Amino acid sequence: xxxxxxxFFAILIIGxxxxxxxxxxxxxxxxxxxDAQIEEDGVIEVRELYTYTFDGVxxxxxxxxxxxxxxxxxxxxxxxxxxAETAEMEKLKVEEDDDDDQLLKIFTDSEDETKSVLYSxxxxxxxxxxxxxxxxxxAFFDESNETDLNNVEIKMHLPDKASQKDxxxxxxxxxxxxxxxxxxxxxxxxxxxxxxETSEMRLVYPAEQMAQMDMTKNKxxxxxxxxxxxELANKRDHLDEKMxxxxxxxxxxxVILIVAGVGLMIVHPNRYRGDKSPDHLLRLVEATDPMLINxxxxxxxxxxxxxxxxxxxxxxRGIITLEEVPSIHQEEADKEKTxxxxxxxxxxxxxxxxxxxxxxxxxxxxxxxxxxxxxADEDKHGRYFLLESVIAQEEESDTVKEEKAETFEKxxxxxxxxxxxxxxxxxxxxxxxxxxxxxxLIALTTFGFIYYFTKVDLLTSTEEIFFPIVLGLVTLSVIFxxxxxxxxxxxxxxxxxxxxxLFSLTDGLLWLVxxxxxxxxxxxIVPAHVWRDDIKKLKKAINVAYHEFKTKRYPIGTxxxxxxxxxxxxxxxxxxxxxxxxxxxxxxxxxxxMSMARAYPLLNNPMGxxxxxxxxxxxxxxxxxxxxxxxxxxxxxxxxxxxxxGAF
Numbered sequence: 001x002x003x004x005x006x007x008f009f010a011i012l013i014i015g016x017x018x019x020x021x022x023x024x025x026x027x028x029x030x031x032x033x034x035d036a037q038i039e040e041d042g043v044i045e046v047r048e049l050y051t052y053t054f055d056g057v058x059x060x061x062x063x064x065x066x067x068x069x070x071x072x073x074x075x076x077x078x079x080x081x082x083x084a085e086t087a088e089m090e091k092l093k094v095e096e097d098d099d100d101d102q103l104l105k106i107f108t109d110s111e112d113e114t115k116s117v118l119y120s121x122x123x124x125x126x127x128x129x130x131x132x133x134x135x136x137x138x139a140f141f142d143e144s145n146e147t148d149l150n151n152v153e154i155k156m157h158l159p160d161k162a163s164q165k166d167x168x169x170x171x172x173x174x175x176x177x178x179x180x181x182x183x184x185x186x187x188x189x190x191x192x193x194x195x196x197e198t199s200e201m202r203l204v205y206p207a208e209q210m211a212q213m214d215m216t217k218n219k220x221x222x223x224x225x226x227x228x229x230x231e232l233a234n235k236r237d238h239l240d241e242k243m244x245x246x247x248x249x250x251x252x253x254x255v256i257l258i259v260a261g262v263g264l265m266i267v268h269p270n271r272y273r274g275d276k277s278p279d280h281l282l283r284l285v286e287a288t289d290p291m292l293i294n295x296x297x298x299x300x301x302x303x304x305x306x307x308x309x310x311x312x313x314x315x316x317r318g319i320i321t322l323e324e325v326p327s328i329h330q331e332e333a334d335k336e337k338t339x340x341x342x343x344x345x346x347x348x349x350x351x352x353x354x355x356x357x358x359x360x361x362x363x364x365x366x367x368x369x370x371x372x373x374x375x376a377d378e379d380k381h382g383r384y385f386l387l388e389s390v391i392a393q394e395e396e397s398d399t400v401k402e403e404k405a406e407t408f409e410k411x412x413x414x415x416x417x418x419x420x421x422x423x424x425x426x427x428x429x430x431x432x433x434x435x436x437x438x439x440x441l442i443a444l445t446t447f448g449f450i451y452y453f454t455k456v457d458l459l460t461s462t463e464e465i466f467f468p469i470v471l472g473l474v475t476l477s478v479i480f481x482x483x484x485x486x487x488x489x490x491x492x493x494x495x496x497x498x499x500x501x502l503f504s505l506t507d508g509l510l511w512l513v514x515x516x517x518x519x520x521x522x523x524x525i526v527p528a529h530v531w532r533d534d535i536k537k538l539k540k541a542i543n544v545a546y547h548e549f550k551t552k553r554y555p556i557g558t559x560x561x562x563x564x565x566x567x568x569x570x571x572x573x574x575x576x577x578x579x580x581x582x583x584x585x586x587x588x589x590x591x592x593x594m595s596m597a598r599a600y601p602l603l604n605n606p607m608g609x610x611x612x613x614x615x616x617x618x619x620x621x622x623x624x625x626x627x628x629x630x631x632x633x634x635x636x637x638x639x640x641x642x643x644x645x646g647a648f
Contacts, residue, residue: 010303025056027647030114031151032193034140036123040159042213044123048140049082050645053114060092060107061441063119064144064643072121082118084437089118105379105648127210134210137172139200141383143194149193150179156201157185159209167205170199170229200640202229220285235458242456243508248512250449254518257442261522264280269530272540278548279554282539282555283571284564288538294572295425297542298534302416304408308613310370310415311354312568319361320375323608324601325353327388351388352601352612354379366418373411380416385613429529436482439524443478443491444517447471449512450495457503470642471495483528542573547573552582564600571613580610 031051035305036044052061065072075089083465097103106117128135137179140154158167161183169186171179172394177199186203193199204225207215265271274283287294295302314320327349356375359382363371374385390408392401419425454468474491481487496516503509531539548554548568563583570579602609 016092023621025054025058027052027054027058027155029147029149029645032149032153032354033039033080033082034152034646035157036140036155037157038127038136038159038209040210040212042127042210044126044128044138045117046121046123047082048119049077049079049116050119051116052110052558052647053111054647055112058647060105060398060648061117062097062103062105062644062646063437064645065121065123066102066642067126067138067353068124070124071121072104072119075118075120076108077116077118079116079118084118085259086118089219092117102643110647117266127213128216129207129210129213130216131218132207132220133204133222133225134207134213135198135205135221135225136331138173140200141202141641142642143196144200144642145197145647146195147644148195150191152188152190152193152199154188154199155185156188156203157224158203158205162205162209167203168226168229169201169204170233172200172202172232177442195644195648196402200642225570232458235456239458241507243506246452247455247508247511248509250515253445254511254515256514257518257522260438260525261518264438264522264526265432268527269529269538270536271600273538274537274540276540276544279546280550281537281544282375284538284541285545286565290316290568291419292424292538292574293542293569295435296428296539297418297546297573300420300428302412302419304412305613307370307374307412307415309572310367310419312572314363314370316565316568317361319353319356319358319363319367321357321599323334323353324350324604325386327351327397328386334517351386352609354385354387356383359383364418364422366415369411369415369418373415379631390501393622404413418425427532429531430481432528432530435523435526435528435642439482439488439523439528440479443475443482443488446492446495446516447475447513447635450499450585453499453503453508453512459502463502467498471498485528487521488523492516492523545569546573547574549579552578553614554579556583558601560603565620567602567606567610571610576610576613583607600646 029050031049033049034046035048036046038044048063050061063072072094074092075084076092077084077086077089077345079089093107095105095107097105106119106460108115109118120380122136126136127137129398138156158168163183168181169181171177171188177188177193177300179201180189186201188199188201188301190199204222242479276477290312294306298306303476311320311322317320328351354375371383374390375383377384377389396404425505450471451468454464459467474494478488496513499509499512499516503512530536545554554566554570556568567576567579567583570576583603
């Protein structure tokens with residue numbers, strides 16, 4: 001939990017610092033003039049004139065183009081016409097971004113000034129030629145654009161003049177722009193094209209104008225294209241009405257799911273209904289092997305810290321002992337310190353030593369592997385393991401840390417596999433058939449709503465046919481694997497992402513997203529399996545113990561052996577800090593003599609020793625080493641182009 005808080009705190013600080021940096025400078029794009037000439041061979045000659053106003057210091061501008069673009073050049077100019085001659089203009093340096101080869105950087109120093117820059121390039125492969133018409137769907141700016149564009153004017157010139165009835169142009173954008181159709185060109189005007197909005201348009205014109213271009217398919221397509229565009233326009237006109245019709249049903253489904261989920265948790269067979277007295281349940285925890293407690297607490301999974309539970313298990317069985325010893329790393333550091341530096345130190349850094357004292361003990365493969373893995377050092381007292389040997393040290397290089405991390409993870413995975421093969425760890429739970437029925441019904445419900453969206457939203461005919469088929473097959477897989485939470489999670493994540501990408505941003509979509517999220521949460525929270533009766537009781541006991549440890553109400557007692565064992569369970573359950581604090585406050589603990597403290601090292605300094613197991617301190621080797629988009633509601637045929645403009 002503390003790591004999560006620190007992570008979000010770091011994100012907040014980074015965001016605030018970024019905001020402070022952004023306040024020092026800003027820029028606007030005051031005007032965009034684009035002139036695109038379609039050639040007979042299918043190449044589009046593009047010239048773009050941008051007017052920027054910079055407030056602060058900038059190194060240059062950016063332009064991303066998501067198409068087969070060639071010959072990009074940039075010039076600084078005072079011209080107002082994008083078709084002006086470039087011979088007298090200053091040519092600017094252009095580089096591809098290291099992380100995104102579609103993002104171009106145009107270098108020109110700017111500071112508190114207004115500047116015009118001309119871009120020139122060719123677009124290839126964006127036009128389809130059929131027997132009767134040529135088809136171009138293109139967006140000079142799409143959802144990835146992160147900058148508002150003011151006073152946008154885009155001119156698209158046909159190769160030859162054509163009667164307005166012989167060619168057609170469609171705007172696939174939600175922007176309230178204006179289309180002007182002339183004999184030889186189409187003009188698009190928008191006062192403001194906001195970030196994340198698209199300028200996509202579709203141009204359909206006579207195929208004979210593309211005399212030098214090879215035919216994409218020898219088939220007449222004009223009627224099909226016009227019919228698809230009419231259907232798309234009809235959907236756009238009735239979209240709000242259709243979404244208003246479905247929204248109450250989605251809202252009702254959300255309410256029903258929440259009520260059903262809460263009810264299912266109440267009546268679920270996993271709910272423990274036996275003796276719930278804390279004393280009875282806490283005694284059960286203390287009578288159970290620490291390794292099994294950890295295994296059940298982690299839902300039958302062993303994480304990177306689980307080897308600590310394995311060590312405590314060996315300790316409680318008398319196979320190993322535990323003591324607090326000076327840190328080897330601290331001793332090496334002390335050699336380099338002056339006497340004055342040593343005298344100013346408050347206390348010496350220590351670590352915990354586990355020593356193997358019963359090599360003849362009857363142990364299984366998992367315990368044997370854990371000993372062979374960790375207890376690699378030996379002295380006159382026997383084979384031992386120092387806790388600090390698996391903790392990343394600041395003075396080590398990244399390469400060394402990564403090598404040790406790889407070794408640690410290899411051993412941990414092998415040991416965890418052996419623990420899972422223990423006979424006592426098998427048959428702990430059985431499938432809950434009711435979960436499979438519930439998950440299948442919810443999947444069918446969400447599929448039905450998504451299918452409705454494909455029929456009323458602004459999808460192409462290809463998307464309208466293809467997406468439901470794919471989604472239907474995935475839904476069938478969820479029904480087939482209706483108790484597998486990994487499959488279920490993948491289904492809802494994919495449905496959520498695809499819905500946001502394909503469907504229009506309406507109230508209906510927001511409720512659909514809410515329905516998908518609620519469905520996923522319910523299916524993740526409700527258990528898919530039923531624990532064995534004795535394990536069900538132990539799981540309840542573990543939850544009670546954790547709560548008692550965290551709220552500092554777990555009994556302390558006067559028997560040091562029992563107290564140390566309780567402290568070990570607190571550490572395993574992630575509440576060592578809280579219980580350690582309580583142990584340190586008790587008078588009877590403080591009065592234990594030195595010999596007692598040596599026999600029970602965790603009680604010598606409960607707060608200090610438990611902190612050695614805290615995740616913020618226990619930075620294991622296993623844990624080291626190692627363009628935003630917005631969504632638009634417009635869908636169309638497969639288009640090329642797009643991208644955005646910015647500055648850096």
